[in-house]
Amino acid sequence: MILFVIKAGRAAALKALHFTYGKSSPVVASRGSFFLPLTIFILLSITFILTEFHSIADAREINVPDDYSAIQSAIDSAVSGDTILVREGIYSENLSVDKPLSLLSIVGAERTHVEANEAERPVIILRATEGVTIRGFTFKGSNAAGIFLYNVSAANINGNIATGNHTGIRLEHSTGNTVTSNTTIENMEGITLAHSNKNTLNDNIASNNSEKGILLYYSNDNSISKNTTNDNLWNGITLWSSHRNSVSDNVSVQNTYAIVVSDSKDNLLSGNREMRRIYYLLPVVLIYIAALLYLIEKKLFFLYYSRKSKGRQA
Amino acid sequence: MDIKDAITILASIGFICSIITFIGGFRMVRKTDHHGEPQMHKMNGYITVIVYVMLATLAVSLHFKVLLILAWFIGFCVHLFKLFLVKKGLAVRYGGYMGGMLLIVWLVVIFTHLPK
Numbered sequence: 224m225i226l227f228v229i230k231a232g233r234a235a236a237l238k239a240l241h242f243t244y245g246k247s248s249p250v251v252a253s254r255g256s257f258f259l260p261l262t263i264f265i266l267l268s269i270t271f272i273l274t275e276f277h278s279i280a281d282a283r284e285i286n287v288p289d290d291y292s293a294i295q296s297a298i299d300s301a302v303s304g305d306t307i308l309v310r311e312g313i314y315s316e317n318l319s320v321d322k323p324l325s326l327l328s329i330v331g332a333e334r335t336h337v338e339a340n341e342a343e344r345p346v347i348i349l350r351a352t353e354g355v356t357i358r359g360f361t362f363k364g365s366n367a368a369g370i371f372l373y374n375v376s377a378a379n380i381n382g383n384i385a386t387g388n389h390t391g392i393r394l395e396h397s398t399g400n401t402v403t404s405n406t407t408i409e410n411m412e413g414i415t416l417a418h419s420n421k422n423t424l425n426d427n428i429a430s431n432n433s434e435k436g437i438l439l440y441y442s443n444d445n446s447i448s449k450n451t452t453n454d455n456l457w458n459g460i461t462l463w464s465s466h467r468n469s470v471s472d473n474v475s476v477q478n479t480y481a482i483v484v485s486d487s488k489d490n491l492l493s494g495n496r497e498m499r500r501i502y503y504l505l506p507v508v509l510i511y512i513a514a515l516l517y518l519i520e521k522k523l524f525f526l527y528y529s530r531k532s533k534g535r536q537a
Numbered sequence: 538m539d540i541k542d543a544i545t546i547l548a549s550i551g552f553i554c555s556i557i558t559f560i561g562g563f564r565m566v567r568k569t570d571h572h573g574e575p576q577m578h579k580m581n582g583y584i585t586v587i588v589y590v591m592l593a594t595l596a597v598s599l600h601f602k603v604l605l606i607l608a609w610f611i612g613f614c615v616h617l618f619k620l621f622l623v624k625k626g627l628a629v630r631y632g633g634y635m636g637g638m639l640l641i642v643w644l645v646v647i648f649t650h651l652p653k
Contacts, residue, residue, distance in 0.1 A: 506647050509549055513556035520557065520581075524573030532572070 284308060294318055294337065298326070309360070315340045317365075318347040320355055328359035332384045332406075339364040339388075345371035346388065353377045361386065368393040369410065372400060372419075380405060391429065394419040394442075402427060409433075413452065416442040416465075430454050436478065439465040448472050458483045459497070462490055470495060477503075544595055548650035551588035555643040557581045559636045566629055585643075586616050592646065612642045 282304040291297040295316050297307045306325040311334040318337065320326065328335035337360055339346045346362035346369050349355050353376040361384040362369035369385030372378055375397040384406045385391030391407025394400060397419045406428045407413035413429025413436045416422060424447045429436035436452030439445060440463040447468060452459035452475045459475030460482045462468060468487075472494040475481040481497030484490055561578035593609035619635040622628055 505549070506552065506644065509552050509647065510556055513553040514560070516553060517557045517560045520577055521561075521574065524577045528573035528576070 282306065286310070287314075288312070294326070298324070309335055311335050313338060316346075317341050317344045320347065320349045320357075321352050323352055323354040325356040326358070326360075327356070331359045332361045332382060335359060336361045336363065342366045345369070345393075346385075347371065348373060349375045349378055351375070355379070356381070358382050360384070363387040365389065368415075369407070371395070372397045375400060379403075384408075385410060390415050391432070392427075393417070394422060397422065401425070407432065412436075412438055413455070414438070416440075416445060418442060420444050422446075425449055427451070429459075432456070435459075435461050436475070437461070439463065439468060441465065443467050445469070450474075453477050455479075460495075461485070462487045466490065540595070540599070544592065545650050547588060547592055547595070548647050551585055551592060552643045552647045554581050554585040554588060555639055558585055559640050562628075562632055562636050566632060582620075585639075589613065589616060589646075592650070612646070615639060615642050 283301070283306070285291065285297045285301055285305060285307045287294050287297045287307060287309045289310075291300065293316060294307065294309055294314055295318055297309075298318060298320055301307060301322065301324050303323045306327060309326070309328045311328070311330045313336045315338050317340050318326075337346055339362075342364060343366055345367045346365045347357065347360075348368075348371040349357070351374045355375065356379040357370065358379070358381045363384075363386045365388045367388070368390040369388040370380060370383060370392045371390075372380070372392075372394045373396060375394070376399045378397070378400040380392060380400065380402045382404045383392075386407070386409050388410045390412045391410040392402060392405060392414045393412075394402070394415070395417045397416075398421050400419075400422045402414065402422065403425045404427065405414075408428065408431045410432050411434050413432045414424060414427060415435075415437075416424075416439045418440075419442045421444045422442075424437065424445065426448075427437075427450045430451060430453040432455045434456060435458045436455040437447060437450060437460045438458075439447075439461065442465045445465075445468045447460065448471045450460075450473045452473065454476075455478045457478065458480045459478040460470060460473060462470070462482075462484045464486045466487055467489045469491045470482065470493075471491070473482075474496045476496065476498045482492065482495060484492070558578055558581040561574055561581060565574055565578060589612065593613065597606055597609065615635070615638055619632070619639060622631050622635055
C-alpha cells in the first residue's frame with residue numbers, strides 16, 4: 224500500500240513536471256500559474272517524506288508460531304525495526320539477538336515461557352546491538368543468565384520474569400539500557416551489572432535469590448530506584464567498585480545485609496527502606512535480657528532493703 | 538554510630554525497662570511480702586517514662602509530622618493513665634491490664650525503631 228502511494232506520488236510529480244514544462248495549454252498555464260507549482264511542491268514533499276521513511280514504513284510484524292514455529296527463526300528472518308509477536312506457550316530455545324528489533328509476547332510473561340535448550344548458554348543473549356525491546360517473557364533454566372546483554376545500548380527490558388537461572392538479568396559492557404518492571408526470583412543472582420554504565424533499573428523485583436538481589440561491579444552512573452530486593456540469602460543491593468550511582472526508594476528487607484557499598488565512592492543513597500533479617504529477633508533477645516536483668520535487680524534491691532530493715536530492727 | 542542507631546539503642550533500653558517494670562508490677566500484685574520490689578518497680582517505671590519522652594522528642598525533631606506527634610502523645614497518655622490508676626489505688630484491679638497495654642506500646646516502639 225505504502226509502496227503504491229510512493230510510486231503514485233512519484234508518477235504524479237513527474238506528470239505534473241511534464242505538463243508544466245512540456246505540453247501546457249495557455250489556458251491551463253495562466254490558471255495554473257499558482258496551482259501547478261504548489262501541486263508539484265506538495266507531491267514532491269509527500270514523495271520525499273515517504274521515500275525518507277521507507278525503511279520505517281517497511282517494518283514488519285512477524286508472528287510466532289504462525290509465521291515461524293521457533294522464535295529464533297523469526298529473529299533470523301527479521302530485519303532492523305521489525306516486531307516479533309509471540310503467542311503463549313513454552314519454547315525450548317536459546318535466543319540470540321544482534322539487530323534492533325522488538326520481541327514481544329502477546330499475553331504476558333506468566334504464559335509465555337522460554338526455557339534454555341542448552342543450560343550452559345543464556346536463555347536470551349543480546350549482543351552488540353542497540354534499541355532492542357524485550358517484553359513479557361519468562362526466561363528460565365540457564366546456568367549462565369536468563370537475559371544477557373553484552374555490549375548493548377538503549378535496550379528496553381520490560382515486564383519479564385527470570386527464574387531458575389544463575390543470573391536473572393545480566394548486563395555486561397552495556398550502556399544506557401532501561402530495565403523496568405522485571406521479576407528475577409530464585410536465581411543465584413537477581414540482576415547483575417558488570418562494567419555497565421548509565422543504565423536505569425526501575426521497579427524491578429529481585430527477591431528470593433540464593434546470593435544477591437542486585438549486584439553492580441565496575442559500573443558507574445547507573446540509576447537504581449524503586450526496586451524490591453527481599454529475602455535474598457546475602458545482600459539486597461551490592462555496589463562494589465562502582466561510582467556515582469543513584470540508589471533511591473528501594474525496599475530491601477529480610478536479607479543478611481540490605482545495601483552494601485564497598486570500594487565505591489560518590490554514590491547517592493536516599494529513601495531506601497532497609498531492614499536486616501537479624502533485627503526481627505531483637506525484641507525477643509531484649510525480652511530475655513530484661514528477664515535476666517529483673518532477677519539481678521531484684522536480688523540487689525532485696526539485699527539492700529533487707530540490710531536496711533535489719534539495721535532499723537537493731 | 539549515627540542518630541538512628543542511637544535511637545534503636547535508646548528504644549531497646551526503654552523496652553527492657555518496661556518489661557522489668559511489668560514483671561515487677563505483676564509480682565507485686567500477686568505477692569504480699571516483697572523487699573524493695575515497689576521501689577524497684579517505681580524506679581524502672583520512671584526510667585521508662587523518661588526514655589519514652591526522650592525517644593518522642595528525638596523522633597519528632599527528626600520527622601515533624603502531626604500523625605507522629607499524635608501517636609507519641611497517645612502512648613504517653615497510656616503511661617499517664619497507668620500512673621493515675623496507681624495513685625487512685627486501682628493498681629491491683631486494673632494495673633495488670635494497663636501494664637499489658639504499656640508493653641504493647643513499647644513493642645510498637647521497638648518495632649518501629651528497628652534499623653531501617
